[in-house]
Amino acid sequence: MTKRMMGRVDLHLHTTASDGVLSPSRIVRYAKEKGLKAIAITDHDTIDGNTEALDEGARLSLEVIPGVEISAQFELGSMHILGFFIDIGNRGLNERLSLLQETRAKRNPKMVQKLRELGVEISYDEVFQASGGGQVGRPHFAQVLLKKGYVNTMQEAFDRYLGKGAPAYVHKFRFDPREAMKLIREARGIPVLAHPFTLHLESAHQLNGLLAEMVQLGLMGIEISYPEHTKDQISLYKGLAEKHGLLVTGGSDYHGIETGKVDIGIGSRDMRLSYSMVEAMKEALDLNS
Ligand SMILES: [Zn+2]
Ligand SMILES: [Zn+2]
Numbered sequence: 456m457t458k459r460m461m462g463r464v465d466l467h468l469h470t471t472a473s474d475g476v477l478s479p480s481r482i483v484r485y486a487k488e489k490g491l492k493a494i495a496i497t498d499h500d501t502i503d504g505n506t507e508a509l510d511e512g513a514r515l516s517l518e519v520i521p522g523v524e525i526s527a528q529f530e531l532g533s534m535h536i537l538g539f540f541i542d543i544g545n546r547g548l549n550e551r552l553s554l555l556q557e558t559r560a561k562r563n564p565k566m567v568q569k570l571r572e573l574g575v576e577i578s579y580d581e582v583f584q585a586s587g588g589g590q591v592g593r594p595h596f597a598q599v600l601l602k603k604g605y606v607n608t609m610q611e612a613f614d615r616y617l618g619k620g621a622p623a624y625v626h627k628f629r630f631d632p633r634e635a636m637k638l639i640r641e642a643r644g645i646p647v648l649a650h651p652f653t654l655h656l657e658s659a660h661q662l663n664g665l666l667a668e669m670v671q672l673g674l675m676g677i678e679i680s681y682p683e684h685t686k687d688q689i690s691l692y693k694g695l696a697e698k699h700g701l702l703v704t705g706g707s708d709y710h711g712i713e714t715g716k717v718d719i720g721i722g723s724r725d726m727r728l729s730y731s732m733v734e735a736m737k738e739a740l741d742l743n744s
Contacts, residue, residue, distance in 0.1 A: 462492025462730040465720045466520070467537065467649070467678065467706020470496060472504030473524075474590050476711020479508035482719070483517055489720045493518035493733050495706065497537050499590065500525055500555055505543045520733065523552075524649060525639070527632040532655030534648070536635045537678060537704070539736055541644035548642040551630070558628040563591050569623040570596075570616060575605055593617045636673040645736055647676035647704050652688055659691055666699050675739060680705025682722035702735050 469475030470482050477485060479496060486494045496508045496519065505521040512519030521543050527534040541548065567579050577599055585595040585602075597612035606612040616623040630638070636646040648669065656662050666674070679692040680703075696703045707722040717723050 463490070463720055464493040464495075464728050464730050464733055465491055465706050465709070465726075466493075466495040466522075466539065466704045466728065466732065467497050467524070467681070467708045468494055468719065469498055469524075469708070469710045470504040470508070472496075472501050473498035474592075474710060479504040479506075480511040482709075483508050483511040483515060483519060486719055487515045487517045489718075491517065491720050492730050493520060494719075495520040495522040495537075495539055497522040497524040497706070500559075501552060502541065502543050502548065518733070520736075522644075523548075523639070525635040526629050527635045528629040529632065529654065533653045534632060535650065535653070536632065536639065536674075537647040537649045537676075538639035538642070538644040539647060539676075539704070540740055541639060541642040543642075545642035548638050551634075551638055555628065555630070562625050562627060563596075565625045566593075566596060566617070566623050569625065570600075573616070573622055575600065575603075575616070575623075577603070596623075632669060633672045636669070640673045643740070645675045645702065645739065646673055647678055647702065648674060649678045650681045650683065650708070651677065651692060652681075652684060659695075662691075663695060663698070666695055666701070670699050670701070674701070676702035676704055676736070678705060679703045680722070680726050680728055682707060682717045682724075682726075702732075702739060704732055704736075 468482055470477060470479040496504050498504050502523050508519045520539055521541050523538045523541060525536045527536050564579055567577055570577050581599045582591055582595050585598045596617055597609045600606045600612040601609060606615060615621060618624060639646040651662060677692055677696050679689050705726060705728045707717045707719055709717055709719045
């Protein structure tokens, strides 16, 4: 291994721009403290945290890879597509992500309205407060319902009101995988399938078929190292990456100390992701020259 390949990285991090707890500059400082060489900022459906992180990274000599994590439409489970090295000034990407935010912003007031029609006294303010000021989602609605005594458990809130098919449910707009990957590619980025286990596919065979289709649509990589991936899953994903000529990435999906058991750079155990992942991406983009 050459010297420039050395150093550890974390290629999956959230900030306050989406549902993370630390601001973009704080996450960069934290990564620096932990001795990481490079990180990627991959907030959900927004690239707003990147500028601040890039500035702080330049100040501290820590490489920040501009990124995003786009939720795509997928019937079985949830499909998230990471984008690395995106041009954050790209117009198409910015416009489509703003449209997504606007559509989402209408969803929550609609759910409040539906709940009120069902006789639940709830205001958007209460839900927003439950979110702590970040992106508002159904768990925050459930918290309010629980607090106000309309339900006894979070699960009951989903079963009776908020779950798919329940009376207060409002469809969540998502891009289809093809468009998510196209947006990333058009912003000169690398689309990577995040944490494949959340797709809830039944077999390796199914994942193999899906990857073949996605590669045709522009997929360039697969996230193999992830706190919840088992050893078997990691080796399966590695094998599929080789088979389909995909880049491999990994990250902790760290959302901040307060929100879970994973930590930056190490995940839930010792991930030790090597900078060679970044080098390989740069080679694919021809950024090394
Ligand atoms: Zn994700
Ligand atoms: Zn994530």
